[in-house]
Structures are given as C-alpha cells and as structure tokens.
Amino acid sequence: MSTRASTLAGRIMSAPSIIALFLWMIVPLGMTIYFSFLRYNLLSPGMEEWIGFVNYKFFLTDHAFFASLANTLILVGSVLVITVIGGILIGLMLDQAIFGRGILRILVISPFFIMPTVNALVWKNLLMNPVSGFFAWISMSLGLEPIDWFTKAPLTAIIIMVAWQWLPFATLILLTALQSLDRDQKEAAQMDGAGPIAIFFYITLPHLSRAITVVILIETIFLLTVFAEIFVTTGGGPGLATTNIAFLVYTQALLQYDVGGASAGGIVAVILANIVAIFLVRLIGKNLDA
Amino acid sequence: MENNFKSPIGKIAYSVFAWIVGLAIFFPILWMALTSFKSEIDAVNMPPLFFDFNWTLENYTGILEQSNYFKFAMNSIILSFGSTIIGLVFAVTCAWAMAFNPTKRTKDTLLWMLSTKMMPPVGVLVPIYLVFRDWGLLDSRFGLIMVLFLMNLPIMVWMLYTYFKEIPKDILEAARMDGATLPKEIFFVLLPMAVPGIASTMLLNIILAWNEAFWTLNLTTSDAAPLTAFIASYSSPEGLFWAKLSAASTLAVAPILVVGWFSQKQLVRGLTFGAVK
Numbered sequence: 189m190s191t192r193a194s195t196l197a198g199r200i201m202s203a204p205s206i207i208a209l210f211l212w213m214i215v216p217l218g219m220t221i222y223f224s225f226l227r228y229n230l231l232s233p234g235m236e237e238w239i240g241f242v243n244y245k246f247f248l249t250d251h252a253f254f255a256s257l258a259n260t261l262i263l264v265g266s267v268l269v270i271t272v273i274g275g276i277l278i279g280l281m282l283d284q285a286i287f288g289r290g291i292l293r294i295l296v297i298s299p300f301f302i303m304p305t306v307n308a309l310v311w312k313n314l315l316m317n318p319v320s321g322f323f324a325w326i327s328m329s330l331g332l333e334p335i336d337w338f339t340k341a342p343l344t345a346i347i348i349m350v351a352w353q354w355l356p357f358a359t360l361i362l363l364t365a366l367q368s369l370d371r372d373q374k375e376a377a378q379m380d381g382a383g384p385i386a387i388f389f390y391i392t393l394p395h396l397s398r399a400i401t402v403v404i405l406i407e408t409i410f411l412l413t414v415f416a417e418i419f420v421t422t423g424g425g426p427g428l429a430t431t432n433i434a435f436l437v438y439t440q441a442l443l444q445y446d447v448g449g450a451s452a453g454g455i456v457a458v459i460l461a462n463i464v465a466i467f468l469v470r471l472i473g474k475n476l477d478a
Numbered sequence: 479m480e481n482n483f484k485s486p487i488g489k490i491a492y493s494v495f496a497w498i499v500g501l502a503i504f505f506p507i508l509w510m511a512l513t514s515f516k517s518e519i520d521a522v523n524m525p526p527l528f529f530d531f532n533w534t535l536e537n538y539t540g541i542l543e544q545s546n547y548f549k550f551a552m553n554s555i556i557l558s559f560g561s562t563i564i565g566l567v568f569a570v571t572c573a574w575a576m577a578f579n580p581t582k583r584t585k586d587t588l589l590w591m592l593s594t595k596m597m598p599p600v601g602v603l604v605p606i607y608l609v610f611r612d613w614g615l616l617d618s619r620f621g622l623i624m625v626l627f628l629m630n631l632p633i634m635v636w637m638l639y640t641y642f643k644e645i646p647k648d649i650l651e652a653a654r655m656d657g658a659t660l661p662k663e664i665f666f667v668l669l670p671m672a673v674p675g676i677a678s679t680m681l682l683n684i685i686l687a688w689n690e691a692f693w694t695l696n697l698t699t700s701d702a703a704p705l706t707a708f709i710a711s712y713s714s715p716e717g718l719f720w721a722k723l724s725a726a727s728t729l730a731v732a733p734i735l736v737v738g739w740f741s742q743k744q745l746v747r748g749l750t751f752g753a754v755k
Contacts, residue, residue, distance in 0.1 A: 198579030205572035212628040219605035287493040295504040301738030303689040305709040320522040416691035420713040437600040458601035465596035
C-alpha cells in the first residue's frame with residue numbers, strides 16, 4: 189500500500205543517505221580529475237597551472253608505473269589463485285562431519301578479523317624474520333638456509349600475508365555456498381556410479397561458480413588497493429619491488445607532494461577498479477530481481 | 479552436514495587432519511598471543527619456545543603503563559562506534575524507505591550506492607587530504623568518523639535493506655491502519671522486528687571501521703590515531719621488541735576478534751551484498 193504520503197516520506201527518508209554518498213563520491217572525484225590536469229606541487233603553492241594531459245603522460249610513461257602495475261597484477265592474481273583454490277579445499281573440508289567443527293570453523297575464519305597492520309607486523313617479525321623467526325627455525329630444522337623474505341622475496345612475502353588474510357573470506361563464502369548444495373542431486377549421481385572427482389567437477393564446481401565469481405570480484409576490488417601491509421613492512425621497497433599502484437599514488441601525494449601526478453595516478457586506479465566493478469554490479473543487480 | 483564416514487575411525491582420522499590444517503591457518507594468531515606472554519629474551523629464543531617458558535604479564539603491564547594504549551584504544555572505540563551509530567541513523571531510514579516504499583528507481587539507486595564502494599581510496603586521497611588540511615580536520619576524530627561512516631554507508635544500507643525486505647509488509651500496513659504515525663511505525667513496529675538484522679549490521683561495521691587502515695594511517699598523526707596507527711608505530715626500528723609488539727597486537731585485535739566470531743554468518747551477507755546465500 190504505497191500511498192502518496194508514504195512515497196513522499198520514503199523520498200525524504202532516503203534523501204540524506206543518497207545526498208551524503210553523492211557528495212562523497214562526486215566532490216573528491218571531481219577534484220581529483222581537476223587536479224590531475226594541473227601542475228600542482230604542495231611545496232610550491234600558488235604556482236598551479238593547467239597543463240592538460242602532461243601528468244597522465246608522465247605517470248603512464250614512468251617506469252615506476254609499469255613496475256607498480258606489474259606488482260599490482262601479480263599481487264592480485266596470486267592472492268586470487270591461492271585464496272580461491274585454498275578456499276574451495278578448506279570449504280570442502282569444513283563441509284564434512286568433523287569433531288569440533290564449530291570451533292574449527294572459528295579458527296579458520298579468524299585471520300579476516302585481524303587488522304592489517306597487526307597482520308603485517310606479526311608475519312614480518314615473528315614468522316618471517318631470517319634470524320629468529322618461526323619460519324627460519326623450520327628451515328633450519330630441515331637443514332635448509334633460512335629465507336631472508338623481505339630482501340630476497342619481498343613481493344612473495346606480501347602475497348603470503350595478504351593471502352592468509354583473505355583465505356578466510358573465500359572459505360566462508362564458498363562454505364556458505366557449499367551448504368546450499370542440493371544433497372539429493374549428489375546422492376543420485378552416486379547411485380549412478382559417479383566417483384567423488386566426477387561429482388566435484390560436474391556438480392559441486394558448477395554449483396560454486398556464482399560464489400567463486402563473487403569472491404574473485406570482491407577480492408579484486410580490495411586487493412587492488414592493498415596498502416597497510418606494504419606501509420608497515422617494506423615501504424614499497426627494496427627499490428620498487430613491492431610498490432603497487434595504491435602505494436605509488438600515496439608516495440607521490442604525501443611524500444613527494446606532487447598533487448597533480450598523484451591525482452593522475454588516482455584516476456588510473458579508479459579506472460582499473462571500475463573495470464572490475466562493472467562486472468560485479470551486473471552480477472549483483474541480477475540477484476535483485478529474484 | 480553430511481556424514482560420509484562409514485566408520486568412527488575414519489571420522490577421527492579425518493578430524494585430526496582437518497584440525498591440523500585449521501591450526502596451521504590459526505597459527506600466526508596463536509603464536510602472537512604466546513609471544514605476548516614471554517620475556518623479550520624468550521621471544522627471540524632459538525629454537526622457539528612453545529609452552530615451556532616463564533609466563534609473564536610484564537609486556538601487558540608495560541604497555542598499559544608506559545604507552546598511550548588507552549588513548550589509541552579509546553580512539554578506536556570512538557571512531558568505530560561513532561561512525562557506526564551515525565551510519566545506522568542514515569542507513570535505517572534509507573533502507574526503510576527503499577524496502578517499504580520502493581519506486582522505479584530504487585533498484586538503480588541501490589546499485590549506484592554499491593558502485594561508490596568500488597572507488598579505490600587512493601583515487602580520492604589527494605582531495606580528501608587537502609580538504610581535511612584546509613578545514614583543520616587532519617588528525618581529528620570528527621573528520622575520520624565522517625570518512626568511515628561514508629565508506630561503510632553503502633554496506634549498511636544494503637544489509638538493512640535485505641533484512642527489511644524479509645519483514646512482512648502486512649504488519650506495517652496493519653499498524654498504519656490502526657493509526658500509527660510514521661515515526662511510531664518505524665520505532666515500535668519495524669525496529670523491534672529488525673533487531674537481529676540491525677545488530678549484525680552494527681557488528682560488521684564496527685569490525686570494518688576498527689580494522690580500517692588506509693584512511694586512519696593517512697589522516698591521523700597522534701590525537702585521533704586509533705590502534706591501527708598505534709601498531710604501525712611498532713614498525714620503526716626502535717619499536718622492535720617482539721614480546722611487547724605481540725602484547726600490543728593482541729590487545730588491539732582481541733576485542734574485535736571476539737566480535738568477529740559472533741558475526742561470521744552476517745559477514746557473508748554484508749560483504750557480498752546478498753549475492754551469496
């Protein structure tokens with residue numbers, strides 16, 4: 189029963205959120221676009237001038253951009269592969285009857301709730317330290333040389349800690365999807381003589397496809413902007429080894445005070461994220477009709 | 479839950495295997511907590527000491543006495559609760575309107591709200607930083623509450639919208655027939671029925687705000703800095719005391735870890751915007 193009064197009330201009630209979000213989106217984004225066409229350095233105030241696409245040209249032809257783009261893609265890709273495959277395996281594992289399943293589930297989900305700065309410092313100091321970290325001890329116990337993670341394989345180290353943090357998310361989503369799987373279908377397949385591998389590839393995996401897509405899209409959006417882990421462990425280095433686009437824009441803006449260049453970089457990041465977002469919004473939009 | 483195991487032995491063996499995997503995933507957190515009870519010398523001992531060390535609370539007492547832990551913790555509480563409460567006021571009204579008085583544009587508006595969440599923070603870091611600087615909002619709790627509130631508003635609206643959709647419309651209409659005014663309808667009919675949904679929305683948002691690290695690291699220095707920034711200060715060379723770092727870290731994550739355990743189911747709904755059930 190939508191009366192005219194209730195429709196009007198609805199408009200009034202939804203307006204504050206809509207206006208707030210509209211301003212939050214359009215004002216800073218508009219400013220970023222505007223700044224990206226200016227020569228604008230915080231160290232020389234009052235010298236701003238319109239320079240067209242020069243910032244974009246510099247940002248996009250800078251070797252730091254290619255290095256950070258490559259790092260961003262490697263980071264996002266590796267973490268996606270690890271968390272999706274790991275999430276499926278652990279989801280399947282937790283979907284079985286296990287003693288203490290509830291508690292086990294809580295343990296597996298926990299890394300997601302740990303703040304990124306804590307994650308990064310615990311991994312860097314307590315686990316990956318080459319002298320007295322836990323991994324060094326494992327290596328030495330096996331008669332191997334300890335790995336100096338942040339010197340020899342800094343990006344791998346970041347990938348491991350970020351993957352650990354996001355594995356619970358993938359697990360939780362995929363486990364939820366697994367639990368909605370129709371048991372009868374599986375039993376019928378078993379009756380027909382399908383083995384567990386055939387059941388996995390012909391029944392379970394197709395059933396999970398939607399959840400996997402959601403995991404990939406949402407993780408991608410968050411992983412494109414990984415920041416705190418790099419900020420507290422490597423600071424983007426050594427060299428540019430662990431600089432991703434988010435971190436590159438941060439260094440340009442708040443360390444080199446190059447507002448124009450950083451803004452151009454920010455817009456590039458927005459465009460990258462939007463390519464992913466289009467797919468996500470479509471997927472979720474379909475769900476709204478149901 | 480299905481029972482695939484023909485014999486109890488099979489179930490036990492499988493459980494043991496699953497527990498080994500689960501404990502391996504949980505290990506960094508466990509190790510952090512264990513280290514927090516060691517002396518600094520025991521913390522760097524090789525081989526690592528598991529349980530056979532002198533348990534001590536000196537790291538905790540040291541942190542609580544010497545550092546400004548309480549100031550940072552208080553900021554974390556103010557920021558996460560503040561942004562969540564403001565967010566609830568905006569989101570409840572908005573979700574109510576969208577769930578019970580939908581128009582043709584409601585669906586598009588919801589999707590548009592979701593799309594604002596897709597904007598990477600670095601894309602707007604520069605203007606937000608400059609506006610904050612010019613308005614004197616850098617390192618202010620108010621400014622950061624606003625950022626966290628706006629950042630999480632789409633998630634709150636979506637979560638509440640999906641909960642409100644499940645409440646039968648007839649009940650609200652009956653209340654209206656009986657002469658309930660709009661505020662009465664919302665406060666005495668809708669909200670009591672939606673308490674579980676509102677509670678889980680609140681919990682998820684407190685978690686997201688508590689752990690948010692991009693804006694808190696970039697927009698605060700000391701006065702408004704929450705625990706994320708407090709922990710980040712341990713990354714400097716002079717802060718490398720492992721046992722103290724572990725105690726500080728444990729204090730920073732313990733409350734939210736517990737909240738997280740209670741709201742794991744809502745997490746699926748909240749973070750996938752209802753696309754996975």
